[in-house]
Amino acid sequence: NAGVTQTPKFQVLKTGQSMTLQCAQDMNHEYMSWYRQDPGMGLRLIHYSVGAGITDQGEVPNGYNVSRSTTEDFPLRLLSAAPSQTSVYFCASSYEGTPNTEAFFGQGTRLTVV
Amino acid sequence: AQKVTQAQTEISVVEKEDVTLDCVYETRDTTYYLFWYKQPPSGELVFLIRRNSFDEQNEISGRYSWNFQKSTSSFNFTITASQVVDSAVYFCALSEDRDDKIIFGKGTRLHILP
Numbered sequence: 001n002a003g004v005t006q007t008p009k010f011q012v013l014k015t016g017q018s019m020t021l022q023c024a025q026d027m028n029h030e031y032m033s034w035y036r037q038d039p040g041m042g043l044r045l046i047h048y049s050v051g052a053g054i055t056d057q058g059e060v061p062n063g064y065n066v067s068r069s070t071t072e073d074f075p076l077r078l079l080s081a082a083p084s085q086t087s088v089y090f091c092a093s094s095y096e097g098t099p100n101t102e103a104f105f106g107q108g109t110r111l112t113v114v
Numbered sequence: 115a116q117k118v119t120q121a122q123t124e125i126s127v128v129e130k131e132d133v134t135l136d137c138v139y140e141t142r143d144t145t146y147y148l149f150w151y152k153q154p155p156s157g158e159l160v161f162l163i164r165r166n167s168f169d170e171q172n173e174i175s176g177r178y179s180w181n182f183q184k185s186t187s188s189f190n191f192t193i194t195a196s197q198v199v200d201s202a203v204y205f206c207a208l209s210e211d212r213d214d215k216i217i218f219g220k221g222t223r224l225h226i227l228p
Contacts, residue, residue: 031214033216035218040220041220042120042218042219042220042221043159043205043207043218043221044218045215045216045217045218048214048215050214056214058215059215088157090159092159097214098209098211098214099214099215099216100147100166100209100211101147101164102149102161102164103149103151103159103161103216104161105158107157107158108157
């Protein structure tokens with residue numbers, strides 16, 4: 001079982017560039033979410049989705065867009081990259097359409113914006 | 115608003131010592147869920163436990179145990195006879211039944227010294 005797959009694992013962007021971080025899960029999970037992890041800040045929720053066609057903002061949504069056209073995929077788009085978006089990004093999914101069950105995380109994407 | 119506090123930023127203990135990681139939470143909801151996740155040096159996030167607000171029974175899993183006390187809004191994690199492989203960052207998290215967000219604490223970095 002693949003679980004939650006994130007691509008790419010590493011990325012370097014120039015300020016102002018845009019890109020999409022991919023996240024796919026093969027467990028038919030309804031709930032998917034994106035987090036960023038910064039030193040001393042823990043995991044902060046960027047956006048989440050309770051099912052296909054439904055997305056909502058988390059704690060730190062500015063500068064990011066998401067869409068959920070299928071149950072499997074939940075891409076995260078950086079519209080115009082800024083150095084403040086240098087971080088490790090994690091995608092996760094959960095069984096139900098809520099975050100109230102065990103989350104399965106991807107391996108993470110380390111993004112550097114120069 | 116929900117909040118999770120892990121006051122211990124970093125802890126170092128010698129192997130075989132017991133260690134307790136503290137987690138204090140804030141919520142106005144009567145139905146909520148508490149979690150612990152482990153992030154070893156390799157970077158992946160691993161689920162350890164989930165507890166709902168109606169189940170205050172302490173849980174033991176091998177060398178790991180969790181103490182949930184609603185009276186003090188705490189959900190502490192104890193490792194007995196610690197081992198070097200327990201070295202990791204540990205995150206406590208909270209989700210509320212009335213909300214679709216999960217909030218993580220900032221994490222506690224645990225060093226087990228040989």
